[in-house]
Structure formats: C-alpha cells, structure tokens
Amino acid sequence: MIPELGHLALILALLAAAVLGTLPLVGAGFGDRAPIVEWVRLARPAAQVQFLFVAVSWICLVLAFAGDDFSVVNVASNSNSQLPMVYKITAAWGSHEGSMLLWILMLALWTAAVSVFSRHLPAEMLARVLGVMGLVSIGFILFTLLTSNPFERLLPAAADGRDLNPLLQDPGMVIHPPMLYMGYVGFSVAFAFAVAALIGGRMDAAWSRWSRPWTTVAWCFLTIGIALGSWWAYYELGWGGWWFWDPVENASFMPWIVGTALIHSMVIGASLLLFAWRAPKVGLGATFTAASRESALLANNVLLVVAAASVLLGTLYPLFLDALGLGKISVGPPYFDAVFVPLMAPLAFLMGIGPLARWKSTSLPDVWTLLRWALGVSLAVGLLLPLAFGAWYGKAPWSPMSALGLWLAVWIACSTVIQMRQQLRHARGGLVERVLAQPRSWWGMLLAHLGVAAFIAGVTLVKTYETELDVKLDLGQSVTVSGYQYRFDGVREIKGPNYTAQRADISVSRGTTQLPTLHPEKRVYNVQSMPMTEAAIDTGPFGDRYVSLGEPVGGTAWTLRIYKKPFVTWIWGGCALMALGGVLAVLDRRYRTQAVRDARAALQSAKA
Amino acid sequence: MNRKLLLILPLVAFVALTGFFLRGLWLNPREVPSPLIGKAAPGFERPVLHALERSFTPQELRGQVWLLNVWASWCAPCREEHPLFNSLAKAKVVPIVGLNYKDNPDAARKWLVALGDPFLLTVIDADGRVGLDYGVYGVPETFVIDKSGVIRLKHIGPLTQEKLDKTVLPLVRQLQQGG
C-alpha cells in the first residue's frame, strides 16, 4: 500500500508542477499583456502543494526501506534485512531511481523555500521564478515516472534484498549525496531568477540582489558536497586518492566553477554574460579602466569559464571521438592537471590583487606599494620551504611545482591579511567594534579566499611530498615509511553487523614515541561477498598516516600499503573555509534591509 | 546580423551536444577496441594441455582460417558460450584452438571433460603472457585469424548465437574463400 501511495503522491506532484509551470508564467504576462492576477497568485500555493506531495512520496520510499519491504524492486536490489537502519534509509538514495526521487525532493524543497522567503519580490517576478522551477520539476518528475520509478513492485516478493553496495555503507554516503544535490539543484534557483528576469525584461541591480543569496547558498552546499565526496573517496576507496577527474566528479565540479564565476559577477550586480553585453542598457553606469577591480573580476571570470569549458571538453572528448567512429581514447588526470593548473595559477595570482584594486579605476603603483612585502614574503617562502620539505619528507631536494603552489598560497594569504589591515585601519573604534562594523559579506570573502589558499597549499604539499609503500610483512616485522615505524602485529577475524572482517593490528611509532595503533580491515560482506578494504587513517593537521590491508601471502604474512599524506586535510579544510565564507556572505544584513527597500521602491513605482 | 548569429550559437551547441549524448546511449563505454585487427597474430610457443611434451605455435595453422578462444575453468561466462563452440566444432566449419588463460591444467582438463572439448587443441598460457600479447583483458575472448596469420576480428565477452551468425561465420566463410 505504502509504495502505491508514494507512486500516487509523485503523480500528484507532477500535476502540481504542471500547474506551477504553466499558469503563473502565462498569468505574469509577456510584454504589454496585462497580468492575470489569480494565476499569478497560484504560484506560491502550487509550489507548496508540490512540495507536500513530493515529501509524502519520499517518506513512502524511506518507509519501504526502513520496513524491509522486499516486494519493491528498489528495496530488494539495494537493501537487506541485516543492513544497519541508518544505511537502510540511505539506501533510499543508493540507486538511480532513489536518487532521482531525492533530486525531485530537493527541487521541490528549493521551490517551496523560494515561495516562502520572497515576501519582498514583486508578484509577477515570483510567479515567473516559481513557474520556471515548476517547468524543471515537470521534466524531472516525468522522467522519473516514465523511466525510473522507484516504487516498482517485485512480485513475488524477494525473501531478502541484494544488500547495499558495501562501498556505500559508510557515513559519507549518509551526507554527501544530500549536500551535493542541495547544491546542484539549488543552482536551478539562480537559473529560474535569470530566466524570469529575461522574460520580464528587467535585469537590473535589484534582480541581482534578489538572486544573490540563493546562488550563494546553493554554492555553499555544492562546495560542501564536493569536498565531502573527495574526502569520502580518500578514506573509503583505500588507495589514498582524493580526486580522479572522472566524469561524475567533473559533472559536479563544472557547475561549481561556473557558480563561483557567477558569485563574483554578482558582486558587480550583474550576471556573467549580461555584464559583457547589456550593462549599458542595464544602466549601471558601468564604465571602468583596464586597471580596476571590474577588470580583475572580468579576468577572474574569463579564467573560471575557460577552466569549466576545458573540463567539459576533456570529459566529453572520448564520447565525441567514439560517437564519430574515430576510435576510443581515455582522457584522465594527466590531461586535466596539465590544462587546469596553468589556468588556475594566473587566477590565484589575480586573487591577491583584485580585492585591493579600486572600483572604476585604480592606481597600479598604489596597489604595488600595498603588495610589495606580500610578494617578497611569498616568493621567499616559495623558494625556501620546498627545500625544507624536500629534506623532511625525503623527496626531491627542490620541487618547482611545490614552489609554485606554496608561493601562490602564501601570496593569497598575505594579500588577505593586507586587505584586512587596510579595511580595519580606516574604521573607527576598538578592534572588536571595527571588526563588527565590516559587512559580513566582506569577512565572507576574506574567509573564502583564505580557504582557497589553504586548499592550494594542501593540494601542492600532498601531491609533491606524499609517500607510498607496497610491502609484505610477516608477524612482528616492521617497516619505516617517512620516519615512522609500522609493525605488523597480526590479523584477527571479527564479525560486523552484516560482514566478517580480517582486522589487522599495526603498531605505529616515531622513534621512541608510541602513536595510535591502526586497524585496517579486509571486509567480506555477507550478502554480496565482495571483498572490501577499509583503510586505517591516523589524521592530523600536518598529515595523515594511512594504512591499507592487501592480501594474505602464505602463512601469517600479509601485503600492506602504507601512505604518508602530508597536509592532506588542508584540502577539505580549505573547502570548509570557502563554504563558511559563503555562509557569512549570505548572512549579510544588507541583503535583508536592502530587500525591504527594494520592495518598497517596487511598490512605489507600481503605484505611480 | 552578427548579434542574431551569436544568439543562435548556444542553441546549436545544445542540440549538437544532445545529438552526441543520444548516440552515446547506444555505445558500450567498457568495450576496448583492439589495435591488433589487421595485424599479424603475435607468435608464441606453449605446451598443449593434453600433450604437455608437445608445444604449439600459431605458425602451424598458416594456410587455414581458424578461431582462437581464450577461456578458463574459473570463468563463469565461458560456460555460457561453450555450447556454441561445441556445435561449431561438430559442424566442422572452422578449427578452434583454445587458449587456457591463467588456469590450473588439471582443473582445465576436468572442465573440458564435463562440458565438452570442441578444440583442435588447447594451449596452456599459465602466466597470461600470451593473453597480454593478444590484448586480452577479460575472459572469454575470441579471435578470428586468417590464412596469412592476420587477426581479422576480436570478440570480447561470451560469444552469442547472434554474433556468431551475423558476424563471425560470414567473416570466416569470406576468409576461407579468399584463399
């Protein structure tokens, strides 16, 4: 009964989406046509009704999983009675059909959120925004109902399920997809605002201010989602990699890159292409010189868009060649690294200069005076630190990649400090007063840029100085990796809720200091009989010690893979800072007060 | 005019992309085409499964069209396709040589006894080096080799009746008549 209810609710949601996607858009009018007020007013309730139905549908699916209903194909294929409850629920999005429904849930959630948090938006604008989102929903719900119905029945019902893929039985699976989808789907709000403004013919500063917080929130979620995915791959897949430039990752990264460009152009109060084309008509008086913050932002966006386009090119190229019968190639990390790094390096350099440039026109000598010591310090660090690291980690004595990365990271950090000093210097009052007097979006920018610096540092250091050792150890044998001793103390069999595992004891020490023992496991899950590696990681701010259990090799010996990953957590730490910066930016009071002012102004002009 | 052209560009790009994606739906992303098609079958010399003192090289079959079937007793899909080879051998259409890939010879012999032996002979590739030279990346795989010892076809995965009837047999006949 419950799956059928869920199915029905989804169909009803489609009907709500159909209403939402048509009537308010027609009602809002085109050009000189007068709006149909009743249809315009339909937008808000239709959006909320749609959410209600989708929520019911979602709850039905989750109940089917939680209740072990193996008469539902999706539950039988992705769950199992022995599966811990938390994973039974996450198994709801562990399949194509389930994740389509999750997508629809997010979409309905965002649509409803826009309908609730837009009291200040003119009615026609809101109708168009919600209408566009309704159209998107129609597409997704229709696709799901026709090709990917999660409520399909399996008759006769299976005795038990095929279990969730062991790789997905992990906390990362609980949080990563929802965060990612919140981000992905959230950008459809920005899309809806843009299309709504295009239809309505008013793309101005007010419109940009309305859509900005939505775009930023979506961007925050996507940042967190991608970072979680990377971290999850790192600890779950067992070989210490955290980014593979595979199509799935690229598909999430490209919107992120473009979203970053969008946020930066919203700083100017206009959208990307708009800024390029129609700004004079938009009436922003957007005149500026070559040396100005506007130009820096323009260059920033060009680099970001070209980067996104390059990732797209690399991802789709094998398909292009194969579809044209021109053979099969692979485009992997060597290509993306070769193309992405040269594009991002100038961008990173620009990040240090842009925020210090003035609007409209800036004096380069002035900027130089501010940044002189930053350049000196960063170059010195870039020069000297690789020598130190090279010696410490026993790698190449001086690495040019390491130098470049460290230079850029320190450059951005120093520039951020200078920006902070400059801004606070001209404020009044004590330190706390001065700090609080600055708009939150400005602090958000500082934090986010520092996040980028931390990210660059982390990536550079881990790629240059990581060590890996494939080794065969017998009981009691030790090996030294990067100054740490690892002793293999045997393997015990343990039983988990739905798996049996071989659990190794690896005692770790540095000289005489004893460090936490690591317990890498080799698990075999009861249902799928798939062997899985569960790596053991000792994490710290300066690096991770990472041990992965290999195979038994006769007697009591096992193969092991031991990694030292310096500063790897700075990668995700940097992402967390970026997301935090975004959150601060959204909490900027100016949005809300300005929004009220806009609403009043809109009302005035409507009455006139 | 220029403006209008630029406005159409995104739509054109979108339609083109959609076209590629639609085409992609019918392609198999996992299939790796072989660069050995049209090239001489790599030479090797390996012991015969049922007569270990004897070794086989592909040179011996010069002048004939023949099939090379890569299989192993631990390979489940190999069981699926095996009946096809049994019937093919019975019809005496084309000689089939088996390449026993990274297997235990006893297990291999038992497997043939249980499931039938359609092979002219089976060659032991204990360490998989021969398979490597032939670009084998998953068993079963089947090669069609012509009279001059050139590889003409590589089929990846278990052979199906359809593939046999539509592609393999016509090719074999064509090559046999070619001389």
Add this chain to the structure above:
Amino acid sequence: MRALLVLCLVFLACAAAAYAQVPASPAELERRETAIAAELRCLVCQNQSIAESNADLARDLRQQIREQLKAGKSDAEIRDFMTARYGDFVLYRPPLKAGTVLLWFGPFALLGLGALIAARIVRTRRSSVALSDADRARAAELLGRGREDGA
C-alpha cells in the same frame, strides 16, 4: 625591485637544477614504475589506474613494466608496448594526434578567445570614462562657481 629580480633568478636557477639527471637505482626504477603505472588505465576496473587496481591484469601489467624497466626500456617504449596491445584507450594522457589536437589546444584557444572578449569589453568601457571637452568645460565652470559660493 632589484631584490625581487634576484629572487626570481634564484627561483629559476633552482628549477633548472631540479631537472638534473638522477642515476638509475632501485628506488628510481620504482619511482618510474609507479609513474608509468599511474598513467595507464586498468582495463578491468576501468576507473582506476593499474597502479591503484588490485585486479589480476593490473598486477600482471605492473610486473611487465618492472621487467621492461630492468631491461633498460624507456618510458616511451613501455607505453608503446601497452598501446600496441590495448590501444590508446589504455593511456590516461591522450597522445597528441590529429584527432586530439582540438583536445590539447582547445583550452588555450578558448583562453585566447576569452582574453579577446575581455579586452574588447574593457576597451568599450574605458572610452566612456574619458570626459568629453564639453563636459570638462562644464565641470570647470561648476567647480569655479562652487569655490566662489562655498569656499
């Protein structure tokens, strides 16, 4: 300014030194093995390199690389060995051929295009910043009046 120039030169000198030849040792061979294996795609677990993959084929191919390195083969020769048997698909770094020119040069062509567009925008914006003579005269007049009145 001079100090900065010196810094840059030292930078470049160190970079050049880093590329100096290192004699072949077991550690060096292992480094090369890992480097080559990391850029080859495992055909069984197709979303892993043969350095990462635990598949049988991956292990066999790593063994093959090790033997060839010991026999003194160059990186390029080993890659050719692999592509002769598995095609270009096995390379994660797509070779530069007629079919991949667009791939390798595309991003930089796009960058050039982006730079041109950006330059055009800046140029059109910049021209509006400069005041016309009439405006300049008017501004002078207003400012002059202001000084008399306000002072």
